Amino acid sequence: MRTLVSTSQLHSRRGKSLYWLVFGLVAVVFTVGFVFPLLWLFLGAMKSPAELAHVPPPVLPGQFGVRTFTQAWDFMDLGRYFLNTVLVVAGAWLVQLAFDVPAAYALSKLRPKWGNVVLGLMLATLMLPASAVLVPTYLTITDVPLLHVNLVNNPLAIWLPAAANAVNIYLLKRFFDQIPNELLEASTLDGAGPVTTLWRVVLPLSRPVLGVVSITSVVAAWKDFIWPLLVFPDPAKQTLSVALQRFAPDTPINLLLAGLVLASLPTIAVFLIFQRNILAGLTAGGVKG
Incomplete structure (x- = not known):
């Protein structure tokens, strides 16, 4: 070379x-x-x-x-907004795993008709800037089709759009593609259905990529600003990033910086603790058997 x-x-x-x-x-x-x-x-x-x-x-x-950090915590009542953010992040993480894992499994192993077309349409959404879908998504959550309910000031307004994550589905599908089909066929011969095979065979082998999806989902939901700003007009339900922006005009600059530090510590800690898992999951290219 x-x-x-x-x-x-x-x-x-x-x-x-x-x-x-x-x-x-x-x-x-x-x-x-x-x-x-x-x-x-x-x-x-x-x-x-x-x-x-x-x-x-x-x-x-x-x-x-x-x-300064204790003063910022008390002055802006950051404990409430930390709890709001944890609730939003935990729900977004669970919803993404609940929807993205079965979707990727179906596209990879069940191979439905027009599956490649569906995957292509999902990946095509990555070509759109996030700002281009803000208005359609907001109109959708203010009047959910068929149900006709308004999800403003409801955590579901964060959780449901988070489930449509093309990147996570693609990462999961690529990993599932490399799991030998012989393992799934052996499970089927033992009488296991698709759901049982997913739960008992596929998921235990997919811990590296599940860790990557989980970490990226948590970090993305924690630091998100624009969408929580739109769907949480009630100050009592706002997330940490939105609350800090609201406090900025009337807060001493050193206390605001202290609040930003406190808001950044969880994501920095997650990266430092799990950075090896992130790299291992992204580079996982096969299954040992």
Whole structure:
């Protein structure tokens, strides 16, 4: 295989030095680019309003501590909005698994007629910007077809649209495609139906991709802003991201930054804890048997 740098040059002393120099520079630049905003946010939350208003602002706060975070928690009543967000995220996660897993299983293993057409239409929705479907989706949840109910200020307004996730269905289907059909045929010979086969054979083998779908679903629902802003006009039912935006005009800047830090901690923790599972699930290419 021909590459930009030959193997002999890469194994030479000069080649190795140049390689690690370039690799180190790229790693440092990207690390700074991703970490610096988070570090600035965390340090800014511990500064006083006077320090933040100073030009240029000091790099480090005059006093380290968690006092600003406790004040922000009480001032904006963040506990209520954390509970609202957890309820929305948990429901969105469960609904996505309940709908996307059977849909992907049907497209992969049951192979219904016109299944490829349905999958193609699902993937075609990825070509549309999210803003293009906001109005049709909002009109749908304000007057649900057949039922004629209004889901505004109802968590179902978040949960039901979340189920139509083409990316999750595609990831699950690609993984299910690689599960040997012999395992499913053996299960059928033992008298198991499609639902039993899915529950007892397919799902235990699909833990890596289920972990990826679960993590991405939770993070996406946690940080979503536009859709919760539209469907939760009642302040008492708003999620954390919407509540912080509503408090922004009347909240001291350091308390607002502290609230943003607190809102970011769960998603950062999820990524740091499960980053290996995310990569393993995305790169899982077969089933050991």
